[in-house]
Amino acid sequence: METHLDPFTSHQVITVSDPDAGLRAVIALDDLTLGPGFGGVRMRPYPTPAAAIEEAQRLARAMTFKHALAELPYGGAKSVIVADGRGLEGDARRRLFEAFGDAVARTNGRYIPGVDMATTLADMSVVRERGATVYCADADPSPWTARGVYAAMRAAVRGVLDSPDLSGVRVAVQGVGAVGGELARLVAADGGELVLADVDANRAETLAAELGGRAVPTSEIATTECDVFAPAAIARVVTADVVPQLRCRLVAGAANDTLDGPDIDAALLARGITFVPDYVANAGGVIHEHARAMGWTDERLAEAVDAIGDRVLDLVAEAGPGGSLVDAAERRGRARLAAGAGA
Secondary structure, X not given: OOOOOOHHHOOEEEEEEEOOOOEEEEEEEEEXXXXXXXXXXXXXXXXXXXXXXXXXXXXXXXXXXXHHHOOOOOEEEEEEEEOOHHHOOHHHHHHHHHHHHHHHHOOOOOXXXXXXXXXXXXXXXXXXXXXXXXXXXXOOOHHHHHHHHHHHHHXXXXXXXXXXXXOOXXXXXXXXXXXXXXXXXXXXXXXXXXXXXXXXXXXXXXXXXXXXXXXXXXXXXXOOOOOEXXXXXXXXXXXXXXXXXXXXXXXXXXXXXXXXXXXXXXXXXXXXXXXXXXXXXXXXXXXXXXXXXXXXXXXXXXXXHHHHXXXXXXXXXXXXXXXXXXXXXXXXXXXXXXXXXXX
16 A cells, blocks of 8 residues: 555545534545445544545555455545544534534445544434434444454464464454454453553553453553564554564554555565555454445354455465565455456
8 A cells, every 4th residue: 555645546535624513524535446435434633634634545545455355345435533532522522523424425425434443333323314324323343343353363373373273372452442352352262362552551451351461551562572463553553663673473453554654564574574454354344334234144244254364364375475465465456446347
């Protein structure tokens, strides 16, 4: 994925402003070849408007490949709201999401939003009330995202580390919120050793005590000695400065847009570290939303999410020893987009 996307490489980038509601937002539609753009709504402060636009575009590009590789009938999209979601509550929050819902409704179904960082099911309900098509308003996709990441991690451990399961495998989870916390529980149930960190240190310590792991400060988690580093919080945590300090064999987590730039995967491989593309590993949430929209049974949903592991094993085989899973995934994604364009 490109480090800095030219706005003209996206299908459409929409900036939204409603001063009365305190809304400043960006909706990025990356590629609609396979269907309407589907992607979550992230709410956080950004240092500049350009930074907000860039993150929306990068995340939307990842969603394009996420849906293509998961064989879902959606294009890539993402939106960001420039606000501190942790400090916005009550009527002010509702007014903001009413205004945002109006903006989404004006896309006439070309953008389908869902929850992401600092947004909630209640927020999505407000967006839907304004006439927008919304999938993620009635059920939390987080457990299914975690299940898919676990399947991807287990497959990568098998394919790269030649271990049949996670027994005795040390996993460092960065961020133990809804997804990261559930991922930690799945790892523990499979016999994995856990190292946990979170901006809420008490949350990490409590979960570590529950699961028999240990908690470390957030400043130490990326460089903790482990077999698998699993980012499950903010984007772009693996930077050129971080790569030389990593002490893991695999990077496989839930966070979107994990790598800071297109050269980071090669830098990881040069150190003998394999990166499982985040848009492959964390597709369980969007699979869950599609399943709900299509009325799938839980059994069919579970089968589709668990198939993420098979997909990772296929990428490992295609990449070959020491090869790039990112390159293999992008080849597959582009082939699906080309087939969709010709359909």
